[in-house]
Amino acid sequence: MEEEVKGRLIALGGGDDDGLIKLIKSEICSLQSHIEVIATATPQAADGVNSGNAYKEAFEELGCGNAHFMRIDEEHEADTPDNIARIRKADVIFFTGGDQLRLARFLNGTQVLKEMQRRFREEDIIISGTSAGAAVMSDRMIYNGYGHYSLLRGEMKTTHGFGFISKVYIDTHFAERGRFGRLAHAVAHDRDYVGVGLSEETGIIIKNGDQVEVFGPGVVTIIDASDVRFSNISEVPENEPIAVQNLKMHLLVHGYRYCLREHLFQPVPQEQSNVGV
Known part of the structure; x- marks a missing residue:
């Protein structure tokens, strides 16, 4: 696995995300913390604007008055001086759900993403996301494979993710959409990867690029090849x-x-177990 990093990943498997938003707020500990919401994964531009603003307002309702929506899509390029400056001072970067291939298309190879990666290695920043925004966090991500077909060679497909962590496949809506087969196939194909399957309303915090802890009411599935x-x-x-x-x-x-x-696999010492929202 990778060298120790200073940033934290917070990933949700989809579904109701009130717990995720409250957890982010409790983790940053300051109502003045700078939050950037990125809704690029949403397929339609108008829907992306609605989604981005809705999450911005959700953070504001919890008292986080420094939340912003960063629009990156067909009409708004990533690498503007303003976007780069905003990423350099962000305490939290939050990716909404939708289509992870859109996130890869508009952000992979950009200076904005490189600045996120640098800060994640060197600083105590939170990178968070739900559904597609969680699946894209590792260096590789699954983007295809359905039901029993995913256990046929060639039916499970992967591509490059954002690289905040490496040698991990994160899959979402895991139990609800029957995605065991495709995650098992992915790690059996790439045996140095660990598969992490997130049920809806349930997620993980990854600390030091290594320790996976669970929040929410459900189950996280680990598949190890x-x-x-x-x-x-x-x-x-x-x-x-x-x-x-x-x-x-x-x-x-x-x-x-x-x-x-x-x-x-191990229990979390009780004095450290503070993510059960």
């Missing part, structure tokens, strides 16, 4: 089912964590 003994993925023809031996799975709830570097 580090001890796989056999897989036919490199040999089986396209559209044929895959076979994998010794794929491991863990179920995390609030009060437990998974250490990515050590592949270790």
Whole structure:
């Protein structure tokens, strides 16, 4: 796994996100903290504006008076001097849900994203997102694979994400949309990756680029291929089912964590367990 970083990732699996917004507010601890909302994942520009402003207002209703909506889409490029300046002073960057391929299309390779990545490595900044905004956080992301078809070679597809963390696949709406197959396929294909499946209304905080802790009422699924003994993925023809031996799975709830570097499941010491919203 990657070297220790100073920033924190907060990712939600989709669904009702009141708990996520309250958690962000409690984590930043200052009502004057600078929050940037990015709704690029929303497919229609008008809907993106509505979504971005709605989240801005949700933070304001909690007393965060320094929340802003940063518009990046077909008509608004990422790398403006104003956007870069705003990212340089942001305490929280929040990505809304929608289509993670849109996020990759409009932000990968930009100076805005490079500045986010730099600050995440070097400073105590919060990078947060829900649904597509969570799936895009790692260096690679899943963008295709449905039901039992996702266990056929070629049906599960991945591409480059934002790289705030590496060697992790984050999948969302995990239990609700039957996404076990595609996450299992992804980590069986890339065995040095750990799969993290987020149920709706449930999420994770990743600290130090390593420690995955749960918030919310549901379950986070961890899929680990580090001890796989056999897989036919490199040999089986396209559209044929895959076979994998010794794929491991863990179920995390609030009060437990998974250490990515050590592949270790453990309880969170009670005095440290402060993310159960």
